[in-house]
Amino acid sequence: MSPPPSPPAPVPEGEGRKSGFLLPPLALYVHIPWCVRKCPYCDFNSHAASAKLPEETYVDALLADLAADLPAAHGRELVSIFFGGGTPSLFSARAFERLLDGIGRRLSFARDIEITLEANPGTFEQEKFADYRRLGINRLSIGVQSFQNAQLHALGRIHDASEAIRAAEMARRAGFDNFNLDLMHGLPGQDVASALADMRQAIALEPTHLSWYQLTLEPNTLFWSQPPKIPEDDLLWDIQEAGQTLLAAEGFVQYETSAHARDGRRARHNLNYWTFGDFLGIGAGAHAKLSDPHGRIRRTWKTRLPRDYLAPERRFQAGERLLEADELPFEFMMNALRLTEGVPAGLFGERTGLPLASIAAPCAAARAAGLLENDPQRLRPTARGQLFLNDLLQYFLP
Incomplete structure (x- = not known):
């Protein structure tokens, strides 16, 4: 494995560097866009797979995409990698071996790096779990949704x-002592009892993490044009309250809007998003958030359709946008205030390069409205702020 590039020399203030700004940790998101079938509620960039997936070609493209983005790493090591989709577990262990080796030749890995793979409970994918674990993938996120x-x-x-139950059991037998189950609530015809039955079954499988979120009807999905009958708001609230009570009683700590962890096993990749860390994004339609040593922050996105991403004349990056200073408070808070404990107040300056005083007025207004805790050391939503997060975020719009 070739040595990683040396970190850049610090840029002195007075040469365009924002005061207080520090380059944040760096993660990598890898998008694999194929699924066996497109789900009617899904608005992610996913596409029905053909009989034979272009694994080799796509891995080649991913590594070329990463090579083009390497200057944005600025010598940082990767603290986490997340293989998302789509259904990444459609790819063979051999494809991931090539991919992880190629990533490791281009970037150094933190000693305790978290490497997560999204998987679906189909029988074919389960057979590969042990192979994935041997490659160094140390966390699975299994899309169960219901039992x-x-x-x-x-x-x-x-x-x-x-199959959902068997997938979780096989993940543990394959050596995954850290795995997440995705579970939905607010499903068509669901009541409190059936929602809690799903949750009890999930808990019985002993995951270290549960992502428990409400079904939403998103534009550009089949459910948007042909909406199912979902529970009324009062029932949705009853399900939410009962589910959170059960999770807490079973030792799952809610640390984010829809994320619950046991034994401190919080999703480190997602925590990097929520604390306004940086992440490279490779693959069809992948997004990235990247900072440079001067404190400039930009968002980039890649060519969306797999056929265009794989075209011989491909240009991986489809666009980019530099975030203006007046956008940064909202961008930061949109992530940080999803965390139930919020973040240290000083993190705002480290990640944006702006003085904390620049958000004094909106913070004061949000505190007066009972949405933000009156704590000078932390930026933390109140219980009411967690429930009405969109209202809280309005205070930080440009």
Whole structure:
């Protein structure tokens, strides 16, 4: 493995560097855009797979994409890697071996790096779990959504309840002592009892992390044009309260809007997003947030359609946008205030290069409205602020 590039020399203030700004940790998101079938609620960049996936070609493209982005790393090591989709577990262990080796030749890995792979509970993918673990992938995120066959059918999922249970059991047997289960609530025809039955089954499988989130009807999905009948708001609230009570009783700590962890196993990749860290994004439609030593922050996005991303004349990056100073408070808070404990107040200056005084007025207004805690050491939403996060964020718009 070739040595990583040397870190850049610090840029003295007075040469364009923002006061207080520090280059944040760096993560890598890798998008694999194919699924067996597109789910009717999904608005992610995913596409129905053909009989044979272009694994080799796509891995080649991912590594070329990463090579083009290397200057944005500024010598930093990767603190986490997340393989998302789509359904990354459609790819073979051999493809991930090539990919991880190629990434490791271009960037150094933190000693305790978290490497997460999204997987679906189809039987074919389960057979590969042990191979993935041997490659150094140390966390799985399994898209269960429900353990009730009628609900899985309504959601367009290709697995049944028994496969979902078996996937979690096989993940543990394959050596994954850290895995997440994705679980939805507010499903068509769901009541409190059926939502809690799903949750109890999930807890019984002993995941270290549960992502428990409400079904939402997103534009550009089948459910948006042909909406199912979902529970009324009062019932949704009852489900939310009952579910959070059960999770807390079972030792799961809610640390973010829809994320609950046991034994401190918080998703480090997602924590990097929520604390306004940097991340490279490679793959069809992948997004990135990148800082430079002067404190300039930009968002970039890649060519969305797989056929265009793989075209011989490909240009991976489809666009980029430099964030203006007046946008940074909202961009920072949009992430940080999802965390139930918020973030240290000093992190605002480190990640944006702006003085904390620049958000004194909106913070005061949010505190007066009962949405932000009156704590000078932390930027933290109140319980009410967590419930009405969109209202809280309005105070930080440009």
